[in-house]
Amino acid sequence: MTGKYNAVARKQKALPLLLEGRPIREVAESVGVREREIYRWLEDPLFKRELHQRRKELLDGVVAQLQSAMNISVQTLVALLKDESAMVRLRAANGLLGHAVKYLDLYSIQERLDALEAKVSYQRSS
Structure with a gap:
């Protein structure tokens, strides 16, 4: 049971590193597995689904920030339409x-x- 828990814990530790765009070699070293194991995880449907879901959540947060910044940006551009220059x-x-x-x-x-x-x-x- 410990081996299975270790694998789950390692996968959970690898997910944020992969989302950050870290190289496979670095992810493997950080979680204590060989690169080949990371590539296997990336082919596993459950792992891929979790990675995809987390990536989507990350992107949703970024999009929300961009939407907020858009309003400020438009207001700034409109204000600049009245600039002296x-x-x-x-x-x-x-x-x-x-x-x-x-x-x-x-x-x-x-x-x-x-x-x-x-x-x-x-x-x-x-």
């Missing part, structure tokens, strides 16, 4: 317009994708 105003305007165009493009693509998915779903159910 024409160059600053121009850069702020270009920044806002550039991001607006990208957003509108993504929004349009998302709408089309949603429509296609709905159509495919309808055709499959018919």
Whole structure:
């Protein structure tokens, strides 16, 4: 039973190191296994699922921070539109317009994708 507990503990210790992007060799040394064992873990469906879930949680947190920073960034760019310097105003305007165009493009693509998915779903159910 101790061997199985050790393996579970080692896998749990390896997960955050892998999420940090540490080299396999370093992860293996840190948890006390051979590199080959880390590669085996990465092929294990349960380990892969746990790694994927933790990566998703990490990315969700980063996205939340980015969303919060976006509001502040837009407010800053809008405020800079009133700056005395024409160059600053121009850069702020270009920044806002550039991001607006990208957003509108993504929004349009998302709408089309949603429509296609709905159509495919309808055709499959018919």
